[in-house]
Amino acid sequence: MLQNAADMDIICVTAKVVYKDSEPQIVGASKLKKSNCYIADQTTRLKLIVWENNIEEVNVEEVYSFKQVRLRRDGQTAVLNTTVDTVIEKKLDPNLKQLVVEGATPEEESELNIKVD
Secondary structure, three states: OOOOOOOOOEEEEEEEEEEEOOOOEEEOOOOEEEEEEEEEOOOOEEEEEEEHHHHHHOOOOOEEEEEEEEEEEEOOEEEEEOOOOOEEEEOOOHHHHOEEEEOOOHHHHHHOEEEEO
16 A cells, blocks of 8 residues: 555555544644544555544545545554545445455454455
8 A cells, every 4th residue: 555655755545444433532732633544455454544624524434545645654653644635535446345354443453354355
């Protein structure tokens, strides 16, 4: 999903949302809303932090193209964040729609297993 992208790059990804927090969190002095999500394709699963107005655009089990998301890398860990410029488009991708991800919640992260039906 990320191949040669570096820390702080702005990238585009298409993936299925396999987990989303049930309620947004309020963070910082600015009281910004954020929701932790996990997205997956046939190769990997990544954490995606969705901020503010983008939260309502994202639903579990749907496939989206996320344009203009920021990549943060810390060693082997990669996390994506939406930005004020992020565009989220729902996609009709039967291969990703059928993707089954076991261990899709943060608590199950160490037991990730991706299957394509």
